Amino acid sequence: YQTESTARAADSGANASAQFRERMASSGGRPGVVDHERVNLLAGKAVKALNDLIVEEQVSYTEYNALKAWLIRVGEDGEWPLFLDVWLEHSVEEVANAHREGSKGTIEGPYYIGGSPEFASDGTIPMRDGEPGTPLVFEGQVRSVDGSPLAGAKLELWHADDLGFYSQFAPDLPEWNLRGTFVADDDGRYAFHTLRPAPYQIPTDGACGQLIAAAGWHAWRPAHLHFKVSAPGHELITTQLYFPGDPHNEDDIASAVKPELMLDPRDNPNADGEIVSYDFVMDPE
Numbered sequence: 001y002q003t004e005s006t007a008r009a010a011d012s013g014a015n016a017s018a019q020f021r022e023r024m025a026s027s028g029g030r031p032g033v034v035d036h037e038r039v040n041l042l043a044g045k046a047v048k049a050l051n052d053l054i055v056e057e058q059v060s061y062t063e064y065n066a067l068k069a070w071l072i073r074v075g076e077d078g079e080w081p082l083f084l085d086v087w088l089e090h091s092v093e094e095v096a097n098a099h100r101e102g103s104k105g106t107i108e109g110p111y112y113i114g115g116s117p118e119f120a121s122d123g124t125i126p127m128r129d130g131e132p133g134t135p136l137v138f139e140g141q142v143r144s145v146d147g148s149p150l151a152g153a154k155l156e157l158w159h160a161d162d163l164g165f166y167s168q169f170a171p172d173l174p175e176w177n178l179r180g181t182f183v184a185d186d187d188g189r190y191a192f193h194t195l196r197p198a199p200y201q202i203p204t205d206g207a208c209g210q211l212i213a214a215a216g217w218h219a220w221r222p223a224h225l226h227f228k229v230s231a232p233g234h235e236l237i238t239t240q241l242y243f244p245g246d247p248h249n250e251d252d253i254a255s256a257v258k259p260e261l262m263l264d265p266r267d268n269p270n271a272d273g274e275i276v277s278y279d280f281v282m283d284p285e
């Protein structure tokens, strides 16, 4: 699929920024409600932390201007969603979900889109003819923390293609490629078909890539499947699942891997490819 080689960081960044704005607008961002005390505290501490760093590390005007130029570029490339989700979201997620007893969550990242096509529990995620990748059957059950099955729970799945591109954030992919919603059966069970994703590099040709190169870091995330799991009366789970043996499970650029999120795929005895079982346990609201 040669078209994907024309993907540019600034395009996926612009799409991610637009998507975020749209979601904020439609999910009731409350204009006019500002907690001045909280802003004073948080903005004050953030500014102080940076000032302390400047003095402690004797930051020069050359470095200060390099930072200014880079921050301007983050905006121009639309990479604020990428930057924030890669380097800060994992801490926000940790704080938000510390109280949960059910399945672990992790960060959402910048590439979720709601409203993907819906399928019964044995469906196949939308993909192109000849979509590259190992077939993967994903089966399991959604339960409440008390063990009761959650009939009709919804599993929204999204992941990158074999070259590391997400539909709606790279050019020339079908709108819902590798994005689908699966509805669990009356016993909370599901078994649907997708592909095993490949290891993934965040865009290297934008501002975030520039930072990574300048710092001598790497841009890799381990191969991952993104999920949002929802059921009435229960807290939404936003999570990602990973594959054992991936070299980047230990050094994910987005710090979003947890031991509980590791899958255990095996050869599928009934079909080409692999099969994996994973259950989701949901906290009541």
Ligand code: MBD
Residues within 6 Å of the ligand: 082, 085, 086, 107, 108, 109, 110, 111, 200, 202, 221, 254, 256
């Ligand atoms: C991704 O695919 C992703 O999952 C995260 C967290 C950040 C950037 C790209």
Ligand code: FE
Residues within 6 Å of the ligand: 109, 111, 160, 224, 226
């Ligand atoms: Fe991702």
